[in-house]
Amino acid sequence: MNYQEALEYLLRFADYERLPRSGIVWDIKRIERLLARLGDPQNYARSVHIAGTKGKGSTAAMAASMLKSAGYRTGLYTSPHLLSYTERIQVDCRNISEEDWTRLVELIKPHVEAENALGDLGELTTFEIYTAMAFLHFQRVKADWQVIEVGLGGRLDATNVIQPEVCVITSISYDHTDVLGNTLAKIAGEKAGIIKAGSVVVCAPQFPEAMAVIENVCREKDVQLVKVGRDVTWELRNFNTEGQSFRVKGLKSEYDLWIPLLGEFQIENAANAIAAMEILTEKGAKVSSTSIVEGLKQTNWPGRMQVLKQSPLVVVDSAHNAYSMQRMAEALKGYFTYERAKLILGFGADKDVAGMVREAVKVTDDIVVVASRHPRALKGATLVAEFQKEGVTPRVAESVKEAIALALKEAGPSDLIGAAGSIFVIAEVMEWFGG
Numbered sequence: 524m525n526y527q528e529a530l531e532y533l534l535r536f537a538d539y540e541r542l543p544r545s546g547i548v549w550d551i552k553r554i555e556r557l558l559a560r561l562g563d564p565q566n567y568a569r570s571v572h573i574a575g576t577k578g579k580g581s582t583a584a585m586a587a588s589m590l591k592s593a594g595y596r597t598g599l600y601t602s603p604h605l606l607s608y609t610e611r612i613q614v615d616c617r618n619i620s621e622e623d624w625t626r627l628v629e630l631i632k633p634h635v636e637a638e639n640a641l642g643d644l645g646e647l648t649t650f651e652i653y654t655a656m657a658f659l660h661f662q663r664v665k666a667d668w669q670v671i672e673v674g675l676g677g678r679l680d681a682t683n684v685i686q687p688e689v690c691v692i693t694s695i696s697y698d699h700t701d702v703l704g705n706t707l708a709k710i711a712g713e714k715a716g717i718i719k720a721g722s723v724v725v726c727a728p729q730f731p732e733a734m735a736v737i738e739n740v741c742r743e744k745d746v747q748l749v750k751v752g753r754d755v756t757w758e759l760r761n762f763n764t765e766g767q768s769f770r771v772k773g774l775k776s777e778y779d780l781w782i783p784l785l786g787e788f789q790i791e792n793a794a795n796a797i798a799a800m801e802i803l804t805e806k807g808a809k810v811s812s813t814s815i816v817e818g819l820k821q822t823n824w825p826g827r828m829q830v831l832k833q834s835p836l837v838v839v840d841s842a843h844n845a846y847s848m849q850r851m852a853e854a855l856k857g858y859f860t861y862e863r864a865k866l867i868l869g870f871g872a873d874k875d876v877a878g879m880v881r882e883a884v885k886v887t888d889d890i891v892v893v894a895s896r897h898p899r900a901l902k903g904a905t906l907v908a909e910f911q912k913e914g915v916t917p918r919v920a921e922s923v924k925e926a927i928a929l930a931l932k933e934a935g936p937s938d939l940i941g942a943a944g945s946i947f948v949i950a951e952v953m954e955w956f957g958g
Contacts, residue, residue: 573673675703776801844879865938866943867890868893869901871900892906893919
């Protein structure tokens with residue numbers, strides 16, 4: 524089996540990142556039984572578990588970078604990927620090789636086939652198999668720590684098979700309402716499903732109805748709750764197009780920091796990750812202030828408020844719901860100086876398109892809509908009506924390549940071109956600019 528054959532095998536199963544989720548049966552027993560066949564590799568390394576709507580990937584990347592800086596062999600599992608499936612499984616902040624990915628598929632395949640042959644719980648999904656591969660790889664490389672990002676929700680997510688030392692819940696807003704519920708309280712209840720007795724919870728600032736649910740679960744589980752924004756605070760100092768400096772007052776110390784990421788929401792994510800590291804030190808880990816400073820400085824998490832070109836400015840951001848689009852709009856206005864703004868936008872069919880449109884038109888009325896290559900992408904032409912409700916008539920591009928070419932042709936050297944709405948649109952923009 525080669526790498527392409529390994530991918531084709533995995534994508535034969537139900538891949539709910541690419542296909543409609545209607546009819547899915549969420550049952551964590553499937554992956555529990557698969558992992559048992561593999562010897563329960565999820566229990567090998569100590570764990571940090573991260574859920575949330577916005578910022579969980581960034582927080583995970585920061586936490587993994589700090590643990591690596593502290594000298595620990597560290598696994599990182601995230602989803603989805605930008606340019607390569609191998610991004611999903613990293614060790615010491617480096618993607619797994621295609622050879623190791625293929626070997627993992629070969630190792631896990633007979634166990635997947637045996638489990639699916641039972642038929643009583645339905646077939647394993649693609650994401651469940653990815654998740655088992657990650658745990659198996661972290662065991663094989665003898666990882667000390669594994670930082671695990673939830674795929675969707677938390678309570679029934681395939682990653683929710685670990686006993687974490689610390690649980691982090693990042694900002695919660697409306698997303699995946701077809702699965703998680705149509706209120707912030709319901710969504711928070713699903714995210715809080717990762718909270719387990721014996722762990723400590725680090726929670727980002729939340730809307731009151733979401734925080735009330737998290738507080739209640741912490742009381743029920745008798746676990747400590749650390750509130751970022753109250754127990755851990757931050758202050759922005761300075762920034763340029765390469766990153767930003769800031770100060771965090773943590774639970775134990777104060778830190779002067781720099782990260783190669785933009786947007787105040789990334790400072791909030793850094794505060795989440797720092798609080799998690801301070802909790803781990805209470806549990807015996809050796810993560811010094813120097814490791815925290817150096818780890819954040821070395822964080823690599825592309826596609827998030829990332830500058831790809833300077834003149835005109837080309838910025839991509841993974842804003843994919845109404846709240847994250849609002850935060851992106853604030854960051855564009857707060858972090859960059861430009862004459863005119865243009866946006867390249869594409870959306871998934873399962874997203875709150877109307878909400879994102881309302882936020883996007885606050886940035887500019889110069890908008891190009893496009894569909895990415897992703898199977899769930901909305902066709903650009905179908906988005907025109909949503910924008911027209913807000914008094915804007917966007918132009919439609921047939922491809923992301925065409926959208927970029929159009930924007931660059933019209934933009935002056937002092938203008939800004941932003942791309943957002945779908946991580947898959949961002950990936951294609953990054954490919955065009957050479958990754």
